[in-house]
Amino acid sequence: xxxxxxxxxxxxxxxxxxxxxxxxxxxxxxxxxxxxxxxxxxxxxxxxxxxxxxxxxxxxxxxxxxxxxxxxxxxxxxxxxxxxxxxxxxxxxxxxxxxxxxxxxxxxxxxxxxxxxxxxxxxxxxxxxxxxxxxxxxxxxxxxxxxxxxxxxxxxxxxxxxxxxxxxxxxxxxxxxxxxxxxxxxxxxxxxxxxxxxxxxxxxxxxxxxxxxxxxxxxxxxxxxxxxxxxxxxxxxxxxxx
Amino acid sequence: xxxxxxxxxxxxxxxxxxxxxxxxxxxxxxxxxxxxxxxxxxxxxxxxxxxxxxxxxxxxxxxxxxxxxxxxxxxxxxxxxxxxxxxxxxxxxxxxxxxxxxxxxxxxxxxxxxxxxxxxxxxxxxxxxxxxxxxxxxxxxxxxxxxxxxxxxxxxxxxxxxxxxxxxxxxxxxxxxxxxxxxxxxxxxxxxxxxxxxxxxxxxxxxxxxxxxxxxxxxxxxxxxxxxxxxxxxxxxxxxxx
DNA sequence: CGACTAATTGAGTCGCTTCAATAAGCGTGG
DNA sequence: CCACGCTTATTGAAGCGACTCAATTAGTCG
Numbered sequence: 001x002x003x004x005x006x007x008x009x010x011x012x013x014x015x016x017x018x019x020x021x022x023x024x025x026x027x028x029x030x031x032x033x034x035x036x037x038x039x040x041x042x043x044x045x046x047x048x049x050x051x052x053x054x055x056x057x058x059x060x061x062x063x064x065x066x067x068x069x070x071x072x073x074x075x076x077x078x079x080x081x082x083x084x085x086x087x088x089x090x091x092x093x094x095x096x097x098x099x100x101x102x103x104x105x106x107x108x109x110x111x112x113x114x115x116x117x118x119x120x121x122x123x124x125x126x127x128x129x130x131x132x133x134x135x136x137x138x139x140x141x142x143x144x145x146x147x148x149x150x151x152x153x154x155x156x157x158x159x160x161x162x163x164x165x166x167x168x169x170x171x172x173x174x175x176x177x178x179x180x181x182x183x184x185x186x187x188x189x190x191x192x193x194x195x196x197x198x199x200x201x202x203x204x205x206x207x208x209x210x211x212x213x214x215x216x217x218x219x220x221x222x223x224x225x226x227x228x229x230x231x232x233x234x235x236x237x238x239x240x241x242x
Numbered sequence: 243x244x245x246x247x248x249x250x251x252x253x254x255x256x257x258x259x260x261x262x263x264x265x266x267x268x269x270x271x272x273x274x275x276x277x278x279x280x281x282x283x284x285x286x287x288x289x290x291x292x293x294x295x296x297x298x299x300x301x302x303x304x305x306x307x308x309x310x311x312x313x314x315x316x317x318x319x320x321x322x323x324x325x326x327x328x329x330x331x332x333x334x335x336x337x338x339x340x341x342x343x344x345x346x347x348x349x350x351x352x353x354x355x356x357x358x359x360x361x362x363x364x365x366x367x368x369x370x371x372x373x374x375x376x377x378x379x380x381x382x383x384x385x386x387x388x389x390x391x392x393x394x395x396x397x398x399x400x401x402x403x404x405x406x407x408x409x410x411x412x413x414x415x416x417x418x419x420x421x422x423x424x425x426x427x428x429x430x431x432x433x434x435x436x437x438x439x440x441x442x443x444x445x446x447x448x449x450x451x452x453x454x455x456x457x458x459x460x461x462x463x464x465x466x467x468x469x470x471x472x473x474x475x476x477x478x479x480x481x482x483x484x
Numbered sequence: 485c486g487a488c489t490a491a492t493t494g495a496g497t498c499g500c501t502t503c504a505a506t507a508a509g510c511g512t513g514g
Numbered sequence: 515c516c517a518c519g520c521t522t523a524t525t526g527a528a529g530c531g532a533c534t535c536a537a538t539t540a541g542t543c544g
Contacts, residue, residue, distance in 0.1 A: 061378075063378065063379065063381075063382045064382075065382065065386060065387070065483050065484060066483075066484060067483070069386040069387075069483075070386070071381055071382040071385040071386050073378040073381045073382070074378070084371070085371075086367070086368060086371070087371065091374075091375045091378065092378060115364070118360035118363065118364075121360065121363055121364055121367055122357070122360075122363055124367055125328070125363055125366055125367045125370060126328060128367060128370045128371055128374055129326070129327075129328070129329065129370055131374055132333075132370055132373055132374045132377060133333045135374060135377040135378055135381065136303075136305065136315040136316070136333065136334060136377055137305065138381060139305075139313055139315045139377065139380060139381060139384060140305045140306075140307065140313040140315070142381060142384035142385045142443065143313040143384045143442075143443025144307060144311040144312070144313050144443060145307070145311075146499080146500095147499075147500070192522070192523090193522075193523060193524095194522085200385075201384065201385025201386060202500080202501090203500075203501055203502080204522090204523080204524095205500090205501075205502080205523090205524080205525085206499090206500060206501075207523095208523060208524055208525080209500095209524080209525080211523095211524090212524070212525080224509080225508080225509070225522070225523065241307050241308075241309070241311075242307060242308060388531080388532095389531075389532065434490070434491090435490075435491060435492095436490085444532075444533090445532075445533055445534080446490090446491080446492095447491090447492080447493085447532085447533075447534085448531090448532060448533075449491095450491060450492055450493080451492080451493080451532095453491095453492090454492070454493080466541080467490070467491065467540080467541070
């Protein structure tokens, strides 16, 4: 049983639509699980036994071909929902990119609870629609953009999402639904070059070359391999190919 | 006002979860609209004023870059749901590929009705999750598959989906939820080469060359430019790169 | 039958990948 | 604290797959 009142993401996660009592009830059959970096929470195609809220850390959602080519289909940041409610099989593999904590529910119990609380189902719908929207946006990126445009898009998107995470970490009680925090100009990359390649449908060498190129023309700085500093955001926006 | 009892897709569309009375109520503020081939039902980024059920025909859902590159992000077959409930802006452009008919609802009225009928919202959730699943599957295709694998995947997927449409046309009253009809070996392509290219993130020439190659090695036959006959389905499955 | 569009085929180019070598971080233990 | 080894990233050179540009052929419809 988890302590929802102290939950870092209770204001942004799916739980935020519930009353205190309802949240306590849902929390009574959820529990917190630690997922170590590299550990896989669920495998694509296997039985969908659990759903979860990400409390902190970061996970990648991925699919792969039988011969081992991988495509990352999403990233799950704190407060994101994870898993396949009402479905018997997992649609993707979920692996922790850094040590993470998730609030885990058995799928069937969560399903039943959702059916009794339509507002939860409604919030799930909105979240799923949002994910669908960004997945489709990513289709355009993968299908039609050049390597340079992919990198620019990635940096802008990451800057935006990381800002939300940081915002929530700094002050998780004050919530401004819909209000977007200012994007970060200094990003600590949560993923290595190979994973950037797997997100953008490129190779590690191409990612590296594009980074070097952006640095050479003064658009970004690379203080160390996990940090990107955006010097010319406008340039990135003009060259993201949107 | 539309006549739901005579609706060709009432058994498969989102309406199927409603009681007869509810369906009549929903139908009372829906109306049937004809969309001619090439006509656009909604533009990406504009106000989300309507949602719709596809009754018959076929529409493409697409996004584009500012310089005109297009990516098709989905196809809407009869009984598919179209639009952005609970969202103020359209997430994609929807254009009829052939003369089509849709059952149109004003978005706000549909939203209100959905909130009063949780089972409709629940069905919407399941459909959205399904679309998300296939969108993510498509990310793997666009990001990691070769042109040949893309074409193979496309033919198999199309064969599967067209079979469902034909099944429903032949006998729209007998419903076997979950039961998949046998995939078709003779497909009438609902799209031209350019649109196949826009779906697969390729050029028209590459699509054409891949088709020619498959014909040369005896995997398919091309009786005319809108027909593909699958001679060796197993080969396609082995070379679809899943 | 002739004009138009869609599709195919060919030749050449380009961008990304592949393969290979070097360099830079980073943790460990001396 | 620095040397050492390991992992991760960068850079270079060569190859190839898909694209571009261009010409031809095959359908389609008045």
